Amino acid sequence: MTFRIRIVPGGIAVLLLIGCLFAAEAPAAEAPAYADNVVIIIVDGLRPDALKQAKAPALESLIKRGSSTMKAQTVTPSRTLPAFTSMLTGLPVETHGVDWNEYEPQRGYLKAPTIFEIATFNGSKWGAAFIQKEKLLHVTKQDRRLALHVCSINEPGCTAKKIAADVINAYKTATDSTKPSLFLIHFAEADVAGHADGWMSTPYLRTVEDIDRAIGALLKGFKELGLYEQTTFLVSADHGGHGTTHGTTMPEDMTIPWIAAGPGIKAGYEIKQPVSLMDMPATVMRAFGISDYYVEWKSRSVEEMFKPGTAAVPAGAGRPSQ
Numbered sequence: 001m002t003f004r005i006r007i008v009p010g011g012i013a014v015l016l017l018i019g020c021l022f023a024a025e026a027p028a029a030e031a032p033a034y035a036d037n038v039v040i041i042i043v044d045g046l047r048p049d050a051l052k053q054a055k056a057p058a059l060e061s062l063i064k065r066g067s068s069t070m071k072a073q074t075v076t077p078s079r080t081l082p083a084f085t086s087m088l089t090g091l092p093v094e095t096h097g098v099d100w101n102e103y104e105p106q107r108g109y110l111k112a113p114t115i116f117e118i119a120t121f122n123g124s125k126w127g128a129a130f131i132q133k134e135k136l137l138h139v140t141k142q143d144r145r146l147a148l149h150v151c152s153i154n155e156p157g158c159t160a161k162k163i164a165a166d167v168i169n170a171y172k173t174a175t176d177s178t179k180p181s182l183f184l185i186h187f188a189e190a191d192v193a194g195h196a197d198g199w200m201s202t203p204y205l206r207t208v209e210d211i212d213r214a215i216g217a218l219l220k221g222f223k224e225l226g227l228y229e230q231t232t233f234l235v236s237a238d239h240g241g242h243g244t245t246h247g248t249t250m251p252e253d254m255t256i257p258w259i260a261a262g263p264g265i266k267a268g269y270e271i272k273q274p275v276s277l278m279d280m281p282a283t284v285m286r287a288f289g290i291s292d293y294y295v296e297w298k299s300r301s302v303e304e305m306f307k308p309g310t311a312a313v314p315a316g317a318g319r320p321s322q
């Protein structure tokens, strides 16, 4: 087979013009800078040092593919419901007011806007939340664009493995106009094992391994759906633990992992800046490439982990809005 190039009069000018258009459109961009999908994975009660002692190849693969720190901090009190609320709102506990840690339906819903509402209003993102504790209903407010899936840890058969399958199934069965692009996935079993047998005990570490297998299945599912390359995964925990409890300001309770991998995020990079669980929502918006929104919060994007030259652009400037 032979290839022939014909230079026709005016051809060079056309090529130059096309070159200029591309240069103006996408400077130095071969890989996508922003994510089409963002998946927040919260492993309830995951201590960073558990990742050294347990076999966690799926999380290891995300650490290699992305940026991480094993010194991120949760909020006080280091308990699930207050911490989740801070993670979803970017607000400290004294501001959002959710300082209790039980499911008390009469107390109603959180009032401050969550990342789901902010991403919906400012980026038309549809959300899907998969929660394994009923008390998180206080902070996952029902919204037209949020599909809520509750698979309670108290129900038999509600395992990390099932939740991973539920996530993939929910994406597959959603209609084209309602496909979620912002996911919150909560795995509660390590916390249960910590309370029963102790943080860093063998049963706790085995449970972390089960959850890692579920995360592996989730990543595989995203690959099979053709979404993996355009998806940012943000993995963290609501708190750590010591003995058979948590809730104090001890480093064992406060220190959490923070792992981020996806478009525009440095590979194999260790984050040095201080990271708070409250930084989650600003980082989600940054990963989507949305900057033209206003909300009063304490959340700050973990800017250090993003590749240079991928500063967030106003919504809609980089790609057509949905």
Ligand SMILES: [Zn+2]
Pocket: 045, 080, 191, 192, 195, 246
């Ligand atoms: Zn707990």
